[in-house]
Amino acid sequence: MNILETKALKKYYSNGATTVKAVDNVDCTVREGEFVAIVGTSGSGKSTLLHLIGGLDRPTEGKVLIDGKDIYTMKDENLAVFRRRKIGFIFQSYNLIPVLNVWENVTLPIELDGKRVDEEFITDLLKTLNILDKKKSLPNQLSGGQQQRVAIARALATRPSIVLADEPTGNLDSKTSIEVINLLRYSVKKYHQTLVIITHDEKLAQMADGILRLEDGRIMERGE
Ligand code: ADP
Ligand code: MG
Numbered sequence: 001m002n003i004l005e006t007k008a009l010k011k012y013y014s015n016g017a018t019t020v021k022a023v024d025n026v027d028c029t030v031r032e033g034e035f036v037a038i039v040g041t042s043g044s045g046k047s048t049l050l051h052l053i054g055g056l057d058r059p060t061e062g063k064v065l066i067d068g069k070d071i072y073t074m075k076d077e078n079l080a081v082f083r084r085r086k087i088g089f090i091f092q093s094y095n096l097i098p099v100l101n102v103w104e105n106v107t108l109p110i111e112l113d114g115k116r117v118d119e120e121f122i123t124d125l126l127k128t129l130n131i132l133d134k135k136k137s138l139p140n141q142l143s144g145g146q147q148q149r150v151a152i153a154r155a156l157a158t159r160p161s162i163v164l165a166d167e168p169t170g171n172l173d174s175k176t177s178i179e180v181i182n183l184l185r186y187s188v189k190k191y192h193q194t195l196v197i198i199t200h201d202e203k204l205a206q207m208a209d210g211i212l213r214l215e216d217g218r219i220m221e222r223g224e
Pocket of ligand 2: 047
């Protein structure tokens with residue numbers, strides 16, 4: 001079953017007389033439980049595509065279906081709720097709250113959604129990401145790789161069906177990058193989630209089940 005589908009998806013930006021086709025007629029599908037890497041040079045449209053897939057930015061034309069639901073038919077406020085419940089986001093910067101410890105950072109999205117924190121699940125999640133012994137630590141007491149693992153735990157804490165990551169290892173050295181992607185991959189498989197990451201690191205892309213190659217907003221190749 002396809003968890004994600006885009007249909008003739010377009011995002012155009014006009015700067016006066018010129019139009020930038022950031023995402024240009026993209027049709028793609030991602031199966032439930034699959035790990036897909038989006039690769040392409042800088043400016044090829046990767047972030048724009050991920051934002052559209054994640055319901056963060058409305059397309060110029062075309063559709064995004066998540067779990068069969070045409071997300072851009074929703075009003076902004078309904079889309080915001082859908083996004084919070086269904087999608088987990090990870091970015092290059094960890095965006096942890098400096099005054100909250102690891103446990104508090106990870107459980108914050110659950111608290112903000114007014115839900116009860118399942119302590120057993122969060123403990124398992126922190127253990128899976130190898131940061132359980134850091135649960136009382138503040139972000140500035142952690143290495144970059146550890147901070148990104150906390151950000152991953154926060155993204156997975158709400159049990160989203162799909163996890164989207166934009167250059168999640170952009171601030172990490174290559175050895176730490178591989179460790180982090182390995183743990184991320186292991187975690188999403190364990191919790192039966194779908195994962196889409198952007199990377200320009202070919203070695204990391206090869207760890208995915210499938211690769212989407214973008215060039216000038218278009219998909220050049222859908223490979224293994
Ligand atoms: P990537 O993530 O692959 O580096 P982006 O999706 O960020 O690429 O950008 C794709 C193209 O769209 C680039 O040419 C970029 O300059 C342009 N672009 C992205 N966001 C905007 C925006 N808000 N306004 C105008 N142009 C944009
Ligand atoms: Mg980008």
